[in-house]
């Protein structure tokens with residue numbers, strides 16, 4: 261069942277929320293962590309801690325009140341434990357006391373993984389959580405690039421900074437693409453989000469670099485309720501990359517991020533994600549629940565938004581990066597690789613909503629399942645009555661490794677315009693013993709052979725990634741499939 | 747011949763696939779520098795022998811031994827046999843969609859280099875050599891970035907096998923019907939490729955149904971395979987005789 265259509269209130273949760281908070285609400289403003297639990301006071305406190313303008317607090321409270329009335333989604337193809345929202349602490353500063361002092365203190369197994377992924381040396385310390393001041397290289401790199409961005413007029417900052425420095429932009433665009441009413445997790449995120457990123461590309465500017473390839477390691481600890489907003493003004497262009505191939509652990513089990521993109525006339529946004537949150541152990545225990553709402557608004561004519569995602573982590577992934585094709589001639593793209601191993605469950609896909617004339621969308625989805633994993637593609641393409649001559653091309657390929665895993669595809673379409681054309685192709689295949697033998701007869705060991713075959717299967721998506729990242733992503737797929745065969 | 751060094755020696759070999767015993771008490775010795783042709787009716791076990799040499803998991807060795815370069819070949823995993831210089835040209839080359847030919851070949855060469863404790867091949871050396879060999883095999887540059895054997899015609903697949911062989915420079919190449927499905931020009935090209943490989947330190951086993959190929963590649967020995975074993979060996983005149991008379995005169999004896 262589609263969780264986004266689930267707006268009925270749940271008396272159980274209503275009760276819970278109306279009940280006086282049993283653990284007592286005692287944390288004061290100076291403390292680094294708010295005691296677990298969620299009510300309006302918690303939200304006021306978050307907003308106060310972040311020194312937010314009134315409009316933002318009001319918006320959070322509206323979102324919270326709305327969320328309180330919603331029923332938790334029921335999961336069609338996902339099998340997950342019930343989440344107790346009152347057990348979560350909604351504000352906590354990063355804990356540093358346990359951080360390793362240098363790379364020598366880091367688990368050698370983790371370093372080995374970095375090696376396999378080909379992560380540059382100077383980034384490893386930071387990734388492994390070595391205390392910040394022990395790291396020098398990356399900081400200076402970041403400063404140089406910040407200067408370059410400034411010269412181009414690009415705003416790229418944390419969400420909190422943007423709220424302070426550019427409240428007018430935040431007010432204008434926040435929640436316009438993903439309203440808090442959108443779904444359960446979007447409402448929750450709007451109520452309690454603590455930070456994230458903000459990008460604004462001015463008219464006619466081509467962002468001089470991939471955003472966040474150089475910054476990715478500075479972005480750790482943005483919290484479990486992250487919010488990203490990217491606005492590309494007329495004729496501008498930006499490529500944004502979030503995430504990291506390095507395995508990410510987090511004490512927080514639930515992650516519910518929201519990403520909003522806005523592309524005005526002739527603007528283009530390319531948004532790439534590599535998600536490698538901790539997937540849980542081999543029995544599926546302890547992994548992260550990743551419930552993300554991502555949506556791009558091709559608001560202007562000739563605008564383009566392209567999503568590329570490599571999803572390999574998390575025990576449960578639920579995300580549908582979507583495009584609202586409002587401007588005439590606008591283009592939406594979705595390139596996805598979702599790999600699930602062991603007990604991982606990935607339910608992902610996209611929605612392409614064609615509203616403008618001559619709008620085009622393209623969906624390339626590659627699902628890989630191994631061991632007992634389940635992989636679901638869920639897609640929706642709708643073509644509105646006035647979206648003359650619109651086109652969609654959808655290709656869904658599934659690759660199964662072993663015979664205990666599963667792949668499911670649920671494409672749905674709604675066409676209300678007779679001049680539009682939709683094409684859909686789907687395949688399911690396996691890595692055959694013959695392919696493995698062929699590679700191994702050429703001297704390639706089994707693990708590398710699987711990696712090569714997978715990278716072939718995912719070629720169209722990997723090609724969309726920035727070059728240096730594609731190499732890491734390829735390695736990532738292979739590392740995550742270690743021991744998947746046999 | 748007796749002074750020559752032995753590269754491969756198969757003794758009293760039995761091999762089965764599933765429950766079916768296919769190779770039966772096979773004996774075969776190949777010295778460095780020799781080319782052996784194996785002919786024989788369909789289903790006689792020629793490809794099974796190739797699989798047994800390469801270590802295909804379906805093929806179980808139930809009796810006998812195979813020595814290769816003085817190593818007990820049967821103890822080596824598939825990829826190590828390859829890295830030790832054993833190359834199998836497949837009767838039916840496998841397609842790997844999306845994986846570009848050149849990426850695949852580079853991975854294979856680097857695997858071999860690693861095995862020999864050598865550095866990875868440099869991109870420029872690799873590309874130069876790949877181009878030269880592709881030219882010799884009449885393989886268009888565009889094929890190098892296409893998926894491994896993906897959508898190749900039968901003949902293109904076979905030429906691609908030889909291209910891989912040229913790049914990997916094996917000590918022993920086992921070519922399973924590399925000539926079938928080739929047009930006349932391709933046959934010449936493929937033969938040229940094979941001949942360019944042959945030398946004092948390399949050997950090959952050429953499995954074929956046609957004497958034609960043996961006009962281009964002069965085998966030192968021709969073997970007739972029947973019912974999983976060699977029933978007759980001779981020089982290349984034997985191949986001509988087979989071409990004229992078929993196998994019946996041998997199999998009915």
Ligand SMILES: Nc1ncnc2c1ncn2[C@@H]1O[C@H](COP(=O)(O)OP(=O)(O)OP(=O)(O)O)[C@@H](O)[C@H]1O
Pocket residue numbers: 763764766768786787788789790791792793794795804837
């Ligand atoms: N996987 C298998 N399962 C069962 N039988 C098999 C299998 N592979 C091969 N065989 C059988 O083993 C026998 C030998 O097959 P093989 O492929 O070695 O013959 P061949 O001499 O190469 O024939 P051809 O000239 O047609 O290529 C055949 O009877 C074949 O059906």
Ligand SMILES: [Mg+2]
Pocket residue numbers: 792793794837922923
């Ligand atoms: Mg055969």
